[in-house]
Amino acid sequence: MRELVFALEYEPGCNRVADALADHPDARVRSLSLHATAEQLWRVDHASGSPDALDAIEDAFLTSDYYADCLATEDCSATQTTRVLDSTDDTLVLYSDWERTPTCASVPHIARDHLGDGVLFETRHEGRHYTWRLIHSGEGDMAAFFDALKVAVGDCAQMEMLRTAETTASMGGADEKHGVLSPEQEAALQAAVEHGYYESPREVDVGTLAEHLDVPRSTLTYRLRRAEEHLAKQHVAGEQSPEETPATR
Template sequence: MRELVFALEYEPGCNAVADALAEHPDARVRSLSLHATAERLWRVDHATGTPDALDAIADAFRDGDYYADCLATDDCGATQTTRVLDRTDDTLVLYSDWERTPACASVPHIARDHLGDGVLFETRHEGRHYTWRLIHSGDGDVPAFFDALETAVGECARTEMLRSTDTTAAAGGSEGDRNGLSPEQEAALQAAVEHGYYESPRGIDVGELAAHLGVPRSTLTYRLRRAEEHLAKRYVADARVTADRPAPR
């Protein structure tokens, strides 16, 4: 089995959920379940944020011109419904069901075409970045998948490859993967260290660092956050392994 992780960075006005999250930077949406057949797609999503952010996210899912997961740039004529399954002051659980038309395209359907059946999907949406984690058999055509994906998103989103590896390597890591960071994440982290971003007080702020690297501020923030999250989780996992290892006799 293979793990494929990538992100779509949406331009303003191209994805209603991305626009809502960009207005509420502390809000997040992650999928709890996501399934697709040739004709349909249904999913359950868990959102966190302020009451205003959750209202905006719910409206984006329910009242957009077309379904939020569709990559078509215009109304594709799909039939979709979204229902609120649970709501508290800071969490929201949404169920969505989408019946596609020939004009529709989506990540899961493109994956079915090029990676085969049985692909597992996990998503995380924050700001304008929509991260997808796919587990697939490894028998499909990954370059063809990305070509089709980039054609479908057009100028609405930029695609960034984060990781493509065997699932056993993804779980345990390897010395050859530079701690599991994508080249973009590694470059962002290295520049942040070299320019004093992690010093106290900071030698540079994130806006200045983004300008130096020639990337949008939101993109740099996203890459640093993902790199920090990955390294922190790996550190904790390694510490647990060390603690569980029997002491030498």
């Protein structure tokens, strides 16, 4: 089995959920479950953020002209249903069911066409940065998948490859830093340290650092969050590892 991780960076106005998240940088949406057949897709998503952010996310899911995961740039006449399963002050759980038409395209359906059946999907959406993690057999045509995805996305989003590896290698352990962080994430972290982003007080803000690296602010924010998340988990895992018992004489 192989793991494939990539991201779509949506342009303003191309995805209602991305627009809502861009207006609320501390909010995020992650998939709890995502399944697709040839003609249908259904998923459960968990959103977190402030009450205002959750209202905007809920509105984006419920009132979009067409399903948020559809890559069509115009109304594709698909049938969709979205329901709120749970809601609190800082979390929102949404169920979506989408019956596609021949003009529809989505990451899961393109993956089915080129990577085969049985692909597992996991998503994470922060700002305009929409990250997809796919687990697949490795027997499909990866180049054809990305070619078809590029055509479907068009000018609405930029694609960024984050990782591709055997699942056993990519999930090996906390010490395998380079198997977890992408080169882009490592570069973002190094630049942040060198330019004083982690100094107190900060010597540079994320906007200025993004301009220096010539990347969108949301992209840099995402890369730093993922790098920080990995380092934090690595540290905690090291702290919780049992210490070696001193040898007795």
